[in-house]
Amino acid sequence: MMNRLSEATLGQLPLAVPRPNYDRAAIGARIVHLGAGAFFAVTWRCMPMSF
Structure with missing residues (x-):
């Protein structure tokens, strides 16, 4: 099982x-802006293909 990356697990990462x-x-x-391309990709995958 993998550990989630957090402040507590930074010390477990390899030195590289x-x-x-x-x-x-x-x-x-802060707000993350993904841009129109990412928004389109997510929206397109969520739309049914029966139009």
């Missing part, structure tokens, strides 16, 4: 994997 070099606790939640 880069870690954040900033204080993650100082950053709040």
Whole structure:
């Protein structure tokens, strides 16, 4: 079973994997913009193909 990546599991990553070099606790939640392409891809997959 795989562990979910979190602040607590960063230390379990191999040393070759880069870690954040900033204080993650100082950053709040933000909005992620996926763009029109990602929105279209998700919407297209959710639409029934019987039109």
